[in-house]
Amino acid sequence: MKPLLIVTGFVAAAALGAGVAVTPFLIAADDGPATTQSISQPAAPAGSGQAAQSKPATAGQKTAAAVQPAAAPAPAPEPAAPAPVAPRKNYTYKSFDVDGAYIAMTFDDGPSPETTPRLLKTLHERNIKATFFVLGNMAAKHPELLKMIADEGHEIGSHSWSHPQLTRISQAALDKELGNTSEVILQATGKRPIYLRPPYGTMKPSLRTLIEEKYGLTIVNWSVDPNDWKNRNSQAVHDAILAQVKPGAIVLSHDIYPTTVDAMPRILDELIAKGYKFATLSQMVAMDKPLKAPMVASVHAGQKPKPAAQANAKPTASAGAPKPGAQAGTKPAAPSGTKPAAASAPKPAATGAPARSAGVY
Numbered sequence: 416m417k418p419l420l421i422v423t424g425f426v427a428a429a430a431l432g433a434g435v436a437v438t439p440f441l442i443a444a445d446d447g448p449a450t451t452q453s454i455s456q457p458a459a460p461a462g463s464g465q466a467a468q469s470k471p472a473t474a475g476q477k478t479a480a481a482v483q484p485a486a487a488p489a490p491a492p493e494p495a496a497p498a499p500v501a502p503r504k505n506y507t508y509k510s511f512d513v514d515g516a517y518i519a520m521t522f523d524d525g526p527s528p529e530t531t532p533r534l535l536k537t538l539h540e541r542n543i544k545a546t547f548f549v550l551g552n553m554a555a556k557h558p559e560l561l562k563m564i565a566d567e568g569h570e571i572g573s574h575s576w577s578h579p580q581l582t583r584i585s586q587a588a589l590d591k592e593l594g595n596t597s598e599v600i601l602q603a604t605g606k607r608p609i610y611l612r613p614p615y616g617t618m619k620p621s622l623r624t625l626i627e628e629k630y631g632l633t634i635v636n637w638s639v640d641p642n643d644w645k646n647r648n649s650q651a652v653h654d655a656i657l658a659q660v661k662p663g664a665i666v667l668s669h670d671i672y673p674t675t676v677d678a679m680p681r682i683l684d685e686l687i688a689k690g691y692k693f694a695t696l697s698q699m700v701a702m703d704k705p706l707k708a709p710m711v712a713s714v715h716a717g718q719k720p721k722p723a724a725q726a727n728a729k730p731t732a733s734a735g736a737p738k739p740g741a742q743a744g745t746k747p748a749a750p751s752g753t754k755p756a757a758a759s760a761p762k763p764a765a766t767g768a769p770a771r772s773a774g775v776y
């Protein structure tokens with residue numbers, strides 16, 4: 416649902432954690448002053464390796480602040496166009512391979528005047544930037560909520576106009592579902608969405624290509640699904656997210672359910688205590704590492720199509736040092752090499768394919 420970025424402290428952290436050029440965003444996103452270097456978010460206990468995992472989610476663990484200052488030579492935000500890193504082509508994002516314990520919280524089906532403002536407050540209090548996949552029909556009724564979401568620095572993506580299975584509708588219907596939704600978002604926020612979460616996660620390669628080319632939308636599904644639309648139970652939502660999350664995860668949930676919104680403060684506080692940091696999808700895309708196994712023919716030179724067996728390889732429990740995020744293979748990502756991304760209890764997590772039953776995704 417939300418369009419772009421904004422992650423203040425995040426940027427700085429990102430700069431440290433991932434030697435990636437994240438700066439470009441800054442400008443775009445932030446609501447207030449480009450607090451690029453507002454340094455650390457509370458979370459990111461950079462060197463807290465295992466310590467992090469046991470730490471109870473005590474409200475005020477803002478300790479990290481002490482650690483980061485020095486390391487935040489965050490380059491000044493560039494002026495002009497954000498020119499964010501372009502998303503991969505012909506690809507469906509379900510999670511990311513990043514250095515550091517970054518995750519993307521995504522909220523679908525809104526915005527709703529009953530619940531979305533409350534969620535925004537929860538996020539604001541923790542300086543967390545998320546992504547909202549809004550429905551065009553909801554957005555059209557509440558443009559002010561869209562504006563509010565965007566002004567808070569969150570990213571807004573499209574979730575279609577009326578939540579149909581996109582693989583089952585006509586070309587004309589698709590125009591309305593995607594074209595109109597992008598238009599409403601553009602008018603309310605000044606920015607056209609670049610990510611689409613297809614209802615139910617339903618998609619197929621040929622349609623994905625068409626959507627990319629015709630509407631400029633990249634498909635984003637998820638890796639963590641608390642089934643909050645079904646259980647409508649705050650505790651269950653909390654337990655599921657905490658059990659499945661791991662660095663690079665894309666967490667799915669819905670901002671239209673009171674139970675989900677009620678659960679968020681505690682969920683977020685616990686994630687922060689574990690060392691997780693939050694980023695919008697655009698920011699995650701910017702930090703995402705290149706695919707290890709070139710799916711297409713991109714390897715001419717160093718013909719070394721490393722096996723992509725990585726990811727879901729189940730992180731060795733404690734494994735003294737190697738944090739999940741770092742298993743990038745060879746490249747020790749210069750800067751972050753030290754940062755034992757709290758990745759505390761990174762569970763295997765719901766592997767790639769989201770269980771798409773008949774839910775209300």
Ligand SMILES: [Zn+2]
Binds near residue numbers: 523574578614
């Ligand atoms: Zn949905």
